[in-house]
Amino acid sequence: KWSIGVAKLPSSGGFWSQYSCCFRLAGCAGMLFRCLPRRSFYETTFSLHHKFPANDCKLLLRETTRTIAEKDGAIFRILDLGWRHTAQPVNKSGVGQFHYCRWYVMSWGGPPLVVKELNETLKYSTGVLRYMTVKIRGPKDVYRNRSTFYPVLKPSQRIAPPLMHHTAMNEVR
Numbered sequence: 312k313w314s315i316g317v318a319k320l321p322s323s324g325g326f327w328s329q330y331s332c333c334f335r336l337a338g339c340a341g342m343l344f345r346c347l348p349r350r351s352f353y354e355t356t357f358s359l360h361h362k363f364p365a366n367d368c369k370l371l372l373r374e375t376t377r378t379i380a381e382k383d384g385a386i387f388r389i390l391d392l393g394w395r396h397t398a399q400p401v402n403k404s405g406v407g408q409f410h411y412c413r414w415y416v417m418s419w420g421g422p423p424l425v426v427k428e429l430n431e432t433l434k435y436s437t438g439v440l441r442y443m444t445v446k447i448r449g450p451k452d453v454y455r456n457r458s459t460f461y462p463v464l465k466p467s468q469r470i471a472p473p474l475m476h477h478t479a480m481n482e483v484r
Contacts, residue, residue, distance in 0.1 A: 350384075352420040352447040354454060355429060358412040360403065361394075363438030368413075371436055375417065378428050384421025390454065391415055401440045412440050416454045418447070 355375075359368055376386050392414040401409045426444050433442040447453060 350420045351423055352418070353426060353444050354447050354452075355417045355419070355433075355442065355444045356414065356454075357417075357433055357442035358397075358401075358414050358440045359438045360401075360406065360409045360412050360440050362406065367438055371438060372415070374432055375429060378432050379419050379421055379425055382421055382425045382428070384419055384425050387418040387420065389415060389417045403437075403440055406437060409440060418453055 359371070372389065376389075379386055394411055394413050396411045397409065401412070403409065430442070430444060433439045445452075
């Protein structure tokens, strides 16, 4: 009999390379492992318009996580990036035109067939304005917020002196 399991593989690649789907031959004295190709990791970004109710938003997130979990996938994180303005107006047929929306980023792993089903789920949802799924090659490709790109300087490390908007009145005479 064949049993399916997930085995941790010893490697130096870190978190992303330690999981692999394996088949194990049960009932033998010697365990036979035949490893399949590693899982792929993805990042899905999607936006929801303001007319979409909060309860439906929760149901959509639950539906996307269920779609991934049913196909032996795993969700690592869901980030709510909040309300942001769009660069251009977004037209959604039958709903309206939108200038801002709520953005979500979901990092997950699973077989490549899940991408097609997840895109179908997001495509036919009336609340989703835009969506995009990108394959992640490694941990450096995961979404990071702006604070990791722009270092914060202490007041003693200023590059330029503080701005003066006007001269003092006693010096003008």
